[in-house]
Amino acid sequence: MKVRLPTMIQDPLTSRYKGMRLQESFYITQEPFFLDGPVTMRLAVVDFDPETGARVPGARFVPPAGDRTVGYYALANPYDIYAPDFIQVNAFSTVLKTLYMFEEADTLGRPVAWAFGAPQLLIVPRAGEWANAFYERDSHSLQFFYFDAGGGRIYTALSRDIVAHEASHAILDGIAPDLYNACTPQSLALHEAIADLTALLMAFSSHSLRRVVLEQTGGSIRDSTAFSAVAEEFGRALDPAGRIGYLRSLLDPVTMDQVPRSEPHALSVVLSAGLYQVMVRLHEWLKQRYVRETGKPELSVSGRALGIGTRWFKSLIFRALDYLPPGEVTFADYGRAVLAADQALFPDNDLLREWMRQEFIRRRIVSSSAQLAVETDFEHPALLDADLQTLAESDWAAYFFANEHRDLFGAPMNVPLRVRPRLDVTKRYYFREGSRDVRELIFKVSWDHYEPSGLGRPFPAQRQITMGATLAVDWETRRVRARLVSQHGQQEQSDRDELLDRLASAGLLLPGAYALGFDGKPLRAAVRAEIMSDELMRVRRTANLLHLIPEG
Numbered sequence: 001m002k003v004r005l006p007t008m009i010q011d012p013l014t015s016r017y018k019g020m021r022l023q024e025s026f027y028i029t030q031e032p033f034f035l036d037g038p039v040t041m042r043l044a045v046v047d048f049d050p051e052t053g054a055r056v057p058g059a060r061f062v063p064p065a066g067d068r069t070v071g072y073y074a075l076a077n078p079y080d081i082y083a084p085d086f087i088q089v090n091a092f093s094t095v096l097k098t099l100y101m102f103e104e105a106d107t108l109g110r111p112v113a114w115a116f117g118a119p120q121l122l123i124v125p126r127a128g129e130w131a132n133a134f135y136e137r138d139s140h141s142l143q144f145f146y147f148d149a150g151g152g153r154i155y156t157a158l159s160r161d162i163v164a165h166e167a168s169h170a171i172l173d174g175i176a177p178d179l180y181n182a183c184t185p186q187s188l189a190l191h192e193a194i195a196d197l198t199a200l201l202m203a204f205s206s207h208s209l210r211r212v213v214l215e216q217t218g219g220s221i222r223d224s225t226a227f228s229a230v231a232e233e234f235g236r237a238l239d240p241a242g243r244i245g246y247l248r249s250l251l252d253p254v255t256m257d258q259v260p261r262s263e264p265h266a267l268s269v270v271l272s273a274g275l276y277q278v279m280v281r282l283h284e285w286l287k288q289r290y291v292r293e294t295g296k297p298e299l300s301v302s303g304r305a306l307g308i309g310t311r312w313f314k315s316l317i318f319r320a321l322d323y324l325p326p327g328e329v330t331f332a333d334y335g336r337a338v339l340a341a342d343q344a345l346f347p348d349n350d351l352l353r354e355w356m357r358q359e360f361i362r363r364r365i366v367s368s369s370a371q372l373a374v375e376t377d378f379e380h381p382a383l384l385d386a387d388l389q390t391l392a393e394s395d396w397a398a399y400f401f402a403n404e405h406r407d408l409f410g411a412p413m414n415v416p417l418r419v420r421p422r423l424d425v426t427k428r429y430y431f432r433e434g435s436r437d438v439r440e441l442i443f444k445v446s447w448d449h450y451e452p453s454g455l456g457r458p459f460p461a462q463r464q465i466t467m468g469a470t471l472a473v474d475w476e477t478r479r480v481r482a483r484l485v486s487q488h489g490q491q492e493q494s495d496r497d498e499l500l501d502r503l504a505s506a507g508l509l510l511p512g513a514y515a516l517g518f519d520g521k522p523l524r525a526a527v528r529a530e531i532m533s534d535e536l537m538r539v540r541r542t543a544n545l546l547h548l549i550p551e552g
């Protein structure tokens with residue numbers, strides 16, 4: 001069934017001052033059913049009346065009938081973007097579009113499951129009055145708030161940047177669930193950086209926005225805030241003097257030594273802005289190539305270069321997420337995963353990998369390119385006669401195999417191993433001549449690591465964290481396409497100390513049951529230190545720090 005959905009191109013304010021249309025249409029065919037709400041197999045909009053708090057009926061679905069082959073949601077006035085039914089449908093369509101961007105064959109090549117183990121992610125488009133928005137695993141939901149500023153009401157659910165950003169927290173939680181409980185600040189910052197880059201890729205994927213912005217900038221994304229500013233309207237409303245203008249800028253030249261090492265939002269900009277520079281160079285390079293090939297002026301090839309460049313960049317930054325080792329990760333772990341994904345994509349063209357290395361060094365994420373070395377494309381005797389189908393399907397067989405071949409996973413000899421659900425993915429690779437599908441087995445193994453908690457009473461003296469390894473195996477050739485093993489040193493440990501110390505001092509890190517409310521549910525603002533014994537703790541729900549506007 002084909003269905004047409006409206007979606008905001010940017011946000012109400014930004015669209016107006018750029019002289020663009022407010023919304024564009026988006027057609028989908030792959031959902032098994034649609035219900036009023038909107039509700040589908042994996043998403044459900046739950047709307048409440050801001051005055052009474054009562055549940056509001058959701059937008060009504062009109063299926064195709066007679067000569068009309070396209071279904072749609074009936075809106076009282078499709079041009080009134082502030083009407084409750086439009087806000088419901090827009091939040092829904094933007095989340096769905098974001099989800100598809102991750103799952104496409106030229107990206108992850110697999111459906112993403114939610115981390116909370118239930119079929120539907122709930123979308124609350126008018127969660128209450130507050131200048132904020134967040135994803136919350138415990139309530140299976142995305143919560144979008146609204147607030148009054150400058151004589152008007154700002155709905156975060158009407159900002160494509162904000163909805164795509166929060167949706168990607170939920171999606172990333174399904175891909176790398178350990179990050180939600182991580183206490184390495186860079187693990188949380190990675191969540192934030194991916195969410196901002198997803199908002200950017202949504203902007204690049206809009207034909208209307210691409211055309212208007214490239215015309216206004218003479219075909220360059222080098223210094224266009226239309227693409228590089230995340231959540232413009234929201235930022236302006238919070239700071240009417242316009243000093244901020246947006247919440248975060250991907251043009252920020254900031255380096256690791258210029259931000260507090262334990263503040264995830266500030267840290268995230270080092271990574272996201274660094275990757276944006278790689279995207280800028282890719283766009284410039286593709287433009288020059290198309291100018292040479294076609295003889296056309298730069299402006300006229302800039303749209304095509306951005307379309308192709310976006311596809312390339314998107315497949316790298318999202319595929320790298322499947323390659324991350326389980327547990328705590330650093331920006332360098334993520335950088336290695338991007339390099340491995342690019343190596344698989346273009347084994348003979350080192351250009352983008354070189355830009356990545358330069359940017360990671362310039363931003364002081366690593367001090368030399370040797371720290372970004374990653375093992376790709378090699379043979380291991382254990383895999384040559386392994387039954388990959390059985391390894392994919394049987395936890396027991398997978399555990400037995402991993403335990404038997406610890407060297408293959410880079411796992412220590414004396415620790416108990418845990419195997420994660422294996423992934424069977426089929427990714428599409430594009431070449432000049434066409435495309436080719438490659439089937440990969442993604443096999444993750446994790447183990448516990450112990451270190452001093454760095455905290456005084458009432459916290460235990462030791463903390464337990466998760467480390468691990470990811471192996472990506474080519475189903476056909478049995479060669480290892482990438483191996484990524486957690487690499488943590490003294491610096492990462494002291495970063496964790498700093499984060500937990502800051503949270504404990506602010507009263508945000510609470511031991512055991514203190515992090516629960518009277519109703520037994522986790523307190524919204526708290527990060528929980530689970531007390532495992534007198535001497536041992538483990539931190540949970542640090543991702544609470546990732547609200548659009550952080551608390552504490």
Ligand SMILES: [Zn+2]
Nearest residue numbers: 192195546547
């Ligand atoms: Zn966020």
